[in-house]
Amino acid sequence: MLLRYFYNDKLAQASYFVGCQATGEAIVLDPARDVEPYLCTAEEQGMRIVAATETHIHADFISGARELAERTGAALLLSDEGGADWQYRYLDGYRHVLLRDQATFYVGNLRFEVMYSPGHTPEHVSFLLTDTAGADRPMGIFTGDFVFVGDVGRPDLLEKAAAQAGTAETGARQMFRSLARFKQLPDYLQLWPGHGAGSACGKALGAVPSSTVGYEKLFNWALQYEDEASFVAALLDGQPEPPRYFAMMKRLNKLGPKVLCGKPHVQHRPIQELTRLLNSGARVVDTRPAEAFAAAHVPGTINIPYGNSFVNWAGWLIDYNDPFYLIAERHLVEQMAADLSQIGLDDLAGYFDPPPVDTWSDAGLPMQSYQMATPRQIAQQILGDEVYVVDVRNQTEWDEDRLSAADHIMLGYLEDHAATLPHDKPVVVHCRTGVRSAIGASLLQAKGIPGVINMVGGLRDWMADGLPVEQGL
Template sequence: MFLQRFYDDALAQASYLVGCAATGEALVVDPSRDVAQYIDTAKREGLRVTHVTETHIHADFVSGARELAAATGARLLLSAEGGAEWQYTYASEDGATLLRDGDTFRIGNVRVEVMHTPGHTPEHLCFVITDTAAADRPMGVFTGDFIFVGAVGRPDLLERAVHLQGTMEAGARQLFASLRRFKATLPDWVQLWPGHGAGSACGKSLGAVPTTTLGYEVLFNRGLAETDEAAFVAEVLAGQPEPPMYFAEMKRMNREGPRVLGSLPRPARLPDAELARVLADGGVVVDARPAPEFARRHVPGTLSVPLGKSFPTWAGSVLSYDRDFHLLAPAGADDDRMADAARSLAMIGLDRVAGWFAASAIDGAVADAGRAGEVPDVQPDGLDDALASGAELVDVRNSSEFAAGHLPGAVNLPLGRLAERVDELPRGRTLVIHCQSGARAGVAASLLAARGFDDVRHLAGDYAGWTAAGRPVEKGEPVPA
């Protein structure tokens, strides 16, 4: 048996290829949209991708299952569990094989058993792997978003991200029952291969170790160790990170069937002079330079989303899925780097990139606009005076971070929901934005400025600097802005 893990750092997302050397068959579990990596790996190992599946309808990235099946002719296998509302609407069109609890299929000598594990989502499946050429008992389980290293899947996303009211407590109870069954069915030695690692918004406090065992998690994972249902429900629903705004769109897209691209976007560099015209025509431009550079000087109307590990997540919080957009590159970026940037956005379905501009385009666009944009700092010692003059202090961290400690007088509008809640903020007043250390605040400030708020500033040092200086904080849940 051959097994390889693929990991997308930007999305903290894991996918897997498992193959049988004897027959040359291979299965890919939870593929991303970058399907070439699986095809190339299989070919290098003397395998061919013959089966493609996924554990559930994902909310945090575009599934590559449909893309990979189209590229290879592989058999597509999808969950039939969860009830009528949780079926893949494109399954029949694509000739998918539907999987139910207890089903089995083989990848050569590798036996795959399907286990329905609802809770994170109603249709969620796990895949129990037995290498029958060497053993008669299971080696490991692809657990998707059911069990992580040090955590379990969150059952609140359908309510908090997709707005299906009344689902999170029921989901938590389903999750508790699924975990009890899982522990009772499988041996402690079985390896767990989860779908996410540290940094994912699909759970809280996920470990950074790639794999674990069931026995270890039973001992040290509070989600598996808890035996009281009421205590489990309270614990698993408390303190979950704010889901990014794009999660609802991902859920819809993956259920209905993502568009098959054929290849990932590779945007062309556009002439510098075109930037002013794009903005004048109402186009969307993402400035991917570092946040301090944007704060000092930028083209009015552009959105700041620094190119880095969180680039796709933050872009998904400020960009619309129904519009083309352009990228404004950091200094020195070339075609390959901007192709990588476009690839990372395509992973969450933002594939309508119309081209990119070099940083040199800024000068002409600023001249055309008649002014340069900036995000001035408000020093902590001057915050009281700003608030006394009518400024609004806006904390764009997650609600759980805010509840654990926040600046007196701050209102909480998490970056992941800011685009849909901007009307809660007053116009005609100074807005002072901050987060934990400044990264999210820069994105938020640019979004607000682009939405017509004409006096947006940044609190120097953010929350981390405020607390490091020993200044006072308050605790408690957010109140409406």
């Protein structure tokens, strides 16, 4: 048996290539939209991808199952649980098998048994894997978004991200019952989850890629509860804000994502078009580091620096219904486009080079900047109520500690509230370290807020400098 683990750091998402070396057949579990790594692995190992499966209809990335079916002819093995509202809608024309609890299927000598595990979503299933060439009992379980290392899947996404009222508590109660069944599994089983630390599909995911059922029984907080009501309250408490794009992902993965058949090509645009596009209301994202953007940028552009959080904040801040543009280094554009396509942001209509500022000026583009200040540099103004302070961290962070002078508007909702912010005093934006607040400063400036200041180093450096904070309840 061959088992290969693939991990996307930008989405904190894991997928698995499992092959039978005796027959040369392979399956991919929870594939990402970029299927090239799986195709390359199959070629390297002399294997054929004969099937693709997923543990549930994903909300945080575009599934690559349909892409694999198109590229390889793989059969789609997908959940038939959860009721009529949770059925896949694109399967006509593809070889497929719908799976229910305790169903089994084979890939060569590898036996997979379906374990219905609702809670995170109504249709969620897990897969117990047995290598029948040498064993008659399973060696591990692919848990998807059911059980993570140190956490379990959140049950509130349908209610918070997809506006399905009442589903959070129902999901939490389903999760309690699913975990009771999980506790009956043998301790020796390896556990292969669908996400790691940084995913918004839970609140306390570990950074370790795998675990065992026995270890999670001992140390996973969610497996320590015997009382259902207490478990439900604990599971629903403190979950992070779900990104806005989650509702779109759920819809696209259910109806069937567009097939790419290769990496997207992005058209280069002349800098002279930039003003016209901005005047028409187009979203233009400058991907340069925050320091470079703060020093000089074109008014109306926003800044999402290219890094591990780029995809997440792009999903929050780019409208799926409209084309958008990037300002980006040419050698990075194709990778950026590929990253964005992982969450279905396919309408990238072009990119602009980030030339020297004087070149922009020569092209007739007005330039703008905003101030960056450390906590020590801005503390007197904050404590003296000379500035308006907005904290763009998550709700759970705000609940722990905060500046007494600050108002809280989580970054993903900041644009919606820009009109309520004052224009008669400088606006200081802060987060924990200064990364999210840099994005926030660009959003406010693009909305016409004057005197924007990004507090670099954020609350972390504020506290390190011994400056006062207000503790949460």
